[in-house]
Structure formats: C-alpha cells, structure tokens
Amino acid sequence: MAxxxxxxxxxWGVPLAIIAGTMRGGTPFLFxxxxxxxxxxxxxxxxxLEGTLLTGAMAAYGTSYLTGSPWLGVLAAGVAxxxxxxxxxxxxxxxxxxxxxxxxxxxxxxxxxxxxxxKPFIQPKATQLPTIDLGGWSDTPAIQAALQISPLFxxxxxxxxxxAWFFKSTRWGLFIRAVGDSPExxxxxxxxxFKVRMLSVVAGSFLAGIGGAALSxxxxxxxxxxISSGQGLMAVALVIFARWNPIACLWASLLFGGAQAIGPxxxxxxxxxxxxxxxxxxxxxxxxxxxxxxxPKRTLSGVPGALGTDT
Amino acid sequence: xxxxxxxxxxxxxxxxxxxxxxxxxxxxKLGTGCSPSGSGGSSTDSTAEGAKPADGExxxxxxxxxxxxxxxxxxxxxxxxxxxxxxxxxxxxxVEEANVPETTAVAESMRSMIDIDGAKVLFPTSFxxxxxxxxxxxxxxxxVQFFHAGGLxxxxxxxxxxxxxxxxxxxxxxxxxVVAALTSKSGKLGFVGAKPIPQVLRNVNSYALGARSVRxxxxxxxxxxxxxxxxxxxxxxxxxxxxxxxxxxxxxxDSPKVVMETAEKRGIYCTGxxxxxxxxxxxxxxxxxxxxxxxxxxKIAEEVHSGKSLQDGTIEHILRxxxxxxxxxxxxxxxxxxxxxxxxxxxAKAGLIDGSLVIYTGExxxxxxxxxxxxxxxxxxxxxxxxxxxxxVEGVLGSVGG
Numbered sequence: 001m002a003x004x005x006x007x008x009x010x011x012w013g014v015p016l017a018i019i020a021g022t023m024r025g026g027t028p029f030l031f032x033x034x035x036x037x038x039x040x041x042x043x044x045x046x047x048x049l050e051g052t053l054l055t056g057a058m059a060a061y062g063t064s065y066l067t068g069s070p071w072l073g074v075l076a077a078g079v080a081x082x083x084x085x086x087x088x089x090x091x092x093x094x095x096x097x098x099x100x101x102x103x104x105x106x107x108x109x110x111x112x113x114x115x116x117x118x119k120p121f122i123q124p125k126a127t128q129l130p131t132i133d134l135g136g137w138s139d140t141p142a143i144q145a146a147l148q149i150s151p152l153f154x155x156x157x158x159x160x161x162x163x164a165w166f167f168k169s170t171r172w173g174l175f176i177r178a179v180g181d182s183p184e185x186x187x188x189x190x191x192x193x194f195k196v197r198m199l200s201v202v203a204g205s206f207l208a209g210i211g212g213a214a215l216s217x218x219x220x221x222x223x224x225x226x227i228s229s230g231q232g233l234m235a236v237a238l239v240i241f242a243r244w245n246p247i248a249c250l251w252a253s254l255l256f257g258g259a260q261a262i263g264p265x266x267x268x269x270x271x272x273x274x275x276x277x278x279x280x281x282x283x284x285x286x287x288x289x290x291x292x293x294x295x296p297k298r299t300l301s302g303v304p305g306a307l308g309t310d311t
Numbered sequence: 312x313x314x315x316x317x318x319x320x321x322x323x324x325x326x327x328x329x330x331x332x333x334x335x336x337x338x339x340k341l342g343t344g345c346s347p348s349g350s351g352g353s354s355t356d357s358t359a360e361g362a363k364p365a366d367g368e369x370x371x372x373x374x375x376x377x378x379x380x381x382x383x384x385x386x387x388x389x390x391x392x393x394x395x396x397x398x399x400x401x402x403x404x405x406v407e408e409a410n411v412p413e414t415t416a417v418a419e420s421m422r423s424m425i426d427i428d429g430a431k432v433l434f435p436t437s438f439x440x441x442x443x444x445x446x447x448x449x450x451x452x453x454x455v456q457f458f459h460a461g462g463l464x465x466x467x468x469x470x471x472x473x474x475x476x477x478x479x480x481x482x483x484x485x486x487x488x489v490v491a492a493l494t495s496k497s498g499k500l501g502f503v504g505a506k507p508i509p510q511v512l513r514n515v516n517s518y519a520l521g522a523r524s525v526r527x528x529x530x531x532x533x534x535x536x537x538x539x540x541x542x543x544x545x546x547x548x549x550x551x552x553x554x555x556x557x558x559x560x561x562x563x564x565d566s567p568k569v570v571m572e573t574a575e576k577r578g579i580y581c582t583g584x585x586x587x588x589x590x591x592x593x594x595x596x597x598x599x600x601x602x603x604x605x606x607x608x609x610k611i612a613e614e615v616h617s618g619k620s621l622q623d624g625t626i627e628h629i630l631r632x633x634x635x636x637x638x639x640x641x642x643x644x645x646x647x648x649x650x651x652x653x654x655x656x657x658x659a660k661a662g663l664i665d666g667s668l669v670i671y672t673g674e675x676x677x678x679x680x681x682x683x684x685x686x687x688x689x690x691x692x693x694x695x696x697x698x699x700x701x702x703x704v705e706g707v708l709g710s711v712g713g
Binding site for chain 2: 010016021112122142145219221225229261268272273275280
C-alpha cells in the first residue's frame with residue numbers, strides 16, 4: 001500500500017486525467033476508427049464494429065485467461081473480429097443487400113456471440129497486457145499511474161501514419177481507393193471489387209477486434225457485457241469527423257478518449273454542477289461534430305465516392 | 312410451374328428467407344442469453360424423483376435478473392440467494408432467466424415461467440420490472456405471487472398478490488464507513504455512485520456518517536457516473552479519486568468489479584458492495600456491505616410452501632429489514648484492518664442490531680449547512696422520510712443536483 005506517498009494534486013488532476021484518458025480510453029477508439037476508415041475507403045460501411053468490439057474483448061479476455069498469454073489474446077481478438085468481418089464482407093456485397101442493415105444485424109449478432117461465449121469469463125481474472133511505465137521519473141503516484149502506457153496504444157499510434165502512407169503511396173492502397181471512389185474505374189483496371197472490399201472489411205474488423213482487446217486486457221481491463229458502452233458506434237461517427245483520413249482518426253480518437261475522463265475528473269475535484277452534461281461529453285461531442293460537418297448542400301470532402309452504394 | 316414458383320418467390324429467395332429467419336432466431340436467442348435452467352440440477356432431480364411425500368407439493372419459483380448472474384454485483388447477490396434457497400429445500404424447483412431487459416421482454420419471461428414452467432412464485436429482481444410489467448401480470452394471474460425487490464407497494468392500489476421486499480443495506484455501509492475511516496491515512500474516502508436517487512444517497516450518507524462517527528474530520532467524495540453500468544467512467548472516477556489522495560473507495564453501481572480492481576491497481580483500499588469482492592482486491596479489500604438474500608428467499612419460500620400467501624395477508628406485503636433481520640451482512644475483514652478497527656466496527660454492528668444505535672439521529676446537517684434531522688429527533692430505519700432522501704450529509708463532497 002503506497003498510501004503514505006499519496007498526495008493530493010488538486011486541480012492538476014483534471015488535465016492529468018484528460019491526458020491519461022486520451023491514452024487509456026482512446027486506444028479502443030483508435031483501433032476501431034482505423035478499422036472503419038480502411039473499410040469505408042473501400043466503399044463499404046461496417047456498423048457492426050460495435051459487435052466486433054465486444055466479440056474481440058471477449059475473445060481476448062477468454063484466450064488470455066485460458067492460455068495465460070495476453071498477446072495470444074490480442075491475436076485471438078483480431079481473428080474473432082476478422083471472422084465477423086468475413087460474414088459482413090460477404091453478406092453486404094450480395095445484390096440488393098444494404099450494408100447499413102447488415103451492419104445493424106451484425107451488432108446484434110456480434111454482441112450475442114460475445115455474451116454467449118463470454119458467460120464463463122465474467123468472474124475469472126485474466127492476465128493483463130504489460131504496460132510501459134513512462135512515469136518512473138516522478139514521485140507522484142498519480143503521474144506514474146497516468147503514464148502507464150499500453151503497447152497497444154503505441155501500435156495504434158504507429159498504424160495511423162502507416163495506413164495514411166499505405167493509401168497514398170502503395171499499389172494496394174490505390175486499389176482500395178479506386179474501388180471506394182469509382183468501382184467502374186476499378187473494374188476497368190481489372191481489379192476485383194469483391195475481393196478488395198472483402199479484404200478491406202476483414203482487415204478493418206481485425207483492427208476493431210484488437211480494439212476490443214484493449215478494452216478487456218488494458219483499460220478498464222475486465223470482461224463484462226456492457227464494456228463497450230457504444231464505443232464501436234461512436235468510432236463510426238468519428239471516421240466521418242476525421243474525413244476518412246487515418247491521421248485525423250488518431251487525433252479524433254484521442255479527443256474522444258479524453259472526453260470520457262472529463263466528467264469523473266471534474267467531480268472528484270469538487271465541480272459538482274452539471275455532471276450529467278460532463279458525463280455525456282463524448283456523446284455531445286459526437287452530435288456537435290455531426291451537426292458541424294453535415295450539410296445538405298455540399299458533400300463531405302474526402303468521402304469515398306461509392307460509399308454505401310450498391311455497386 | 313407450381314414446383315418452380317411458389318407465390319412468385321424464386322427458390323433462392325425462399326432459401327435466403329429461411330436462412331435469414333434462422334440467423335435472426337439464433338441471434339435473438341443468443342442475445343437474450345436466456346437460460347431457464349432448472350439450476351442446481353440436483354434440486355430438479357430430487358423433485359423429479361417424486362420427492363418425499365412429507366415435503367408436500369414441489370414449489371416452482373422463478374427468478375428474473377436484469378444482468379448476468381455472475382457480475383460480482385446486484386444480480387449475483389440475487390442469484391446466489393436463489394441458488395442457496397434451492398439447495399436448502401428439496402421441494403424447490405428453480406427457474407431462472409438472466410439478462411432480461413426492463414421492457415415487455417420481462418412480461419414475456421414471466422408469462423412463460425407461469426404458463427410453461429408452472430411457477431407459483433416469481434422474483435423479478437430489477438427495479439424497473441415493477442411498473443407496469445409486474446402490475447399487469449399480477450392482475451392477469453391472481454393466483455401467482457410476485458415478490459419485487461424495492462417495489463412501491465401501495466395498499467389498495469397494488470394488486471394483492473404483489474409483495475415488496477428490500478433491505479436496509481445502508482446499515483452495513485455505516486459499518487463499512489467506520490472501517491474505512493479508521494483504516495484510511497488521509498481521512499479522505501471516495502464513493503462512486505450511479506445516479507443520485509434515494510437508495511444511492513442513503514448509502515453514501517450512511518457511509519459518511521459511519522466514517523464521521525469515529526473520525527469527525529473524514530470526508531467522503533462522491534462521483535456520479537450517470538448510469539448503472541459504465542465501466543470506463545467507473546475506472547476514470549476511481550483513478551481521479553486516487554489522484555486526489557483518496558485512499559478508500561467504495562461504490563454503488565451494478566457491478567463493483569471495475570472500481571475494486573482499479574483501487575487495487577492503484578494501491579489503495581476499497582470496501583465492497585452487493586456481494587463479496589475480496590477475490591478482486593485481495594490486499595486492499597477492507598470489508599463490504601453484502602446482501603444476504605439466501606436468508607430472505609428461503610424464509611419466503613418456506614412460508615409459501617406452508618400455505619401462507621400474500622393474497623390472504625398471511626405474508627406481509629412490505630418486507631424490510633437490516634442487519635438484525637438478516638437482509639444484509641458484512642464481508643469478512645481484509646488483512647489491512649487492525650484489531651482496534653475490528654472492535655470499533657463490531658461495536659457499531661452490535662449497536663445497529665440491538666437498536667441502541669440509530670444512524671439518522673439528530674442533529675444531522677446536509678452538506679449545504681441546512682438541518683435535515685433536528686436535534687433530539689431520531690429517524691429509525693423504517694421511517695418513510697428516509698426513503699425519499701434527497702440530500703448529502705455534512706462531510707460528503709458532491710451535489711445531488713445534476
């Protein structure tokens with residue numbers, strides 16, 4: 001018990017909590033939004049990532065508990081996500097099938113699968129992912145705790161610019177953009193639209209599954225049936241906010257992660273009024289962003305041309 | 312033609328339709344995760360064997376939970392009570408269903424428990440089941456007895472076959488507050504609450520009063536997360552409180568798992584709620600306020616089995632009680648609790664049980680300086696005033712208004 005060393009840090013708790021929150025709470029957002037970004041670039045929408053997130057969280061927790069290896073859990077989360085992605089990728093590309101409708105079905109299916117197989121894992125404690133402690137220089141336990149960074153966060157941090165580069169400078173990235181923007185042109189190039197979209201959806205779901213692993217193996221670090229609390233859906237909104245740009249997804253995820261920490265942090269230093277509003281900060285932010293970015297007159301810049309269409 | 316075209320549907324469309332229906336059915340089934348298992352196979356078996364004639368008729372009891380049965384929280388407490396009751400009496404046949412939302416889904420669950428499983432007694436345990444679902448079903452099935460946790464029974468208005476039971480778990484919270492204040496080094500305690508409703512406020516206040524009874528300068532910081540299950544906000548709240556130098560945390564949310572684990576990770580103490588959580592925080596767990604539903608449920612089951620009923624008034628419509636009546640209990644003390652602290656806690660507990668200690672004894676001020684219980688006045692637990700609590704007592708940092 002380090003209770004002797006505990007010092008009140010007063011007002012500094014708020015910025016500290018927000019900074020820590022960006023890294024702790026932002027990690028799942030980051031993975032899900034990068035996954036969705038990849039999927040949407042290819043012209044498909046995958047709303048089912050909420051279900052994927054839950055399944056990923058469950059698979060990671062279960063695998064880590066059964067094998068004792070959290071990294072195997074992360075892998076299992078990705079694979080479980082990819083399997084759900086296969087279903088969505090195949091189903092949503094059938095004729096006269098709407099990908100939004102399939103996505104909603106996949107939310108229900110994914111959460112159903114997660115709840116069904118997750119039953120035995122609610123109670124036991126799984127091995128958590130190791131953290132990288134960057135706060136060793138400080139004597140304040142608050143700062144030490146805030147700077148316990150998950151390697152998953154760093155991986156996500158690396159994936160964002162990598163994905164931007166992938167879209168911009170590689171042949172495969174061009175294929176994905178072509179399929180998303182103008183399927184006819186892609187077909188003329190001799191690219192299989194079905195295969196490209198399928199792979200994009202699967203890879204995107206793989207990332208979203210890993211986002212689930214960040215929830216159950218890092219922060220808050222457990223498996224319950226309500227662990228995702230709508231983060232998968234928020235991440236979809238976040239991609240629009242980020243204008244389908246992976247780097248912007250990174251900033252947006254950090255913003256959303258930090259917003260989750262505002263309510264509790266303000267209350268703990270004694271700002272007592274309006275905590276319902278502060279607690280709703282992530283949702284309010286989503287709405288505000290939607291209002292600011294939506295307009296009936298112009299299309300969004302950066303939106304893939306064939307997003308959500310049937311072709 | 313007729314074998315190729317049926318109602319203008321192609322073979323493909325029919326196959327697809329069938330597949331879709333199957334998939335939907337599967338997901339819906341999985342989604343609700345319904346498990347009307349005759350839990351505790353042994354109990355079901357023993358009734359199936361024809362039971363002993365001395366035990367009389369087997370009694371089918373239905374339990375409905377709003378969440379999973381093993382959430383270390385509210386639902387687990389009820390499920391353990393159900394299991395304990397079934398283990399006690401061989402004539403009890405248990406029917407359970409978990410993850411039932413507070414919608415018409417619960418009406419359907421109750422209906423199928425009554426119609427298909429033949430349940431005569433139902434315990435729909437979540438608060439939101441009461442109005443309108445239980446009230447409606449109770450009128451439809453006047454010979455089935457409905458017991459609801461915390462429901463608002465009104466004489467003459469609520470159907471005769473509906474009963475309400477709940478425990479004054481704030482007595483256990485008071486004792487936990489004593490333990491927390493005496494173990495804390497900084498004198499700052501933390502409370503993660505879901506919503507500022509009377510039940511939660513009463514727990515916060517009793518905890519704070521318990522703490523201040525042994526350490527007048529102790530403060531209790533309360534943080535409301537806004538909902539019953541918000542794992543990330545609960546973790547953020549616990550972390551923020553630890554940052555502020557708070558070194559004992561407790562909570563009133565559906566599943567205290569996150570709060571307990573976060574406290575343990577941060578190296579501070581915690582006291583539990585709902586069920587025993589020592590497994591989650593083996594070092595920092597001090598004690599906890601637990602429900603003891605096995606005791607209450609087996610009492611009710613026995614009474615019903617012996618022929619008493621709500622309808623003819625032989626079972627009370629409003630059952631309430633605290634430590635004395637066995638509605639709640641305290642977890643075993645953790646390793647960090649000193650002998651002196653244990654003594655003080657046991658003294659408080661004894662006082663609450665024999666009635667010499669009344670938690671809300673004047674003068675009690677709220678945290679804005681107003682007097683809520685006048686000097687010389689003492690509000691016993693049954694006092695209706697306490698059920699409508701809308702203030703935080705002196706020493707609690709926080710506010711009720713949103």
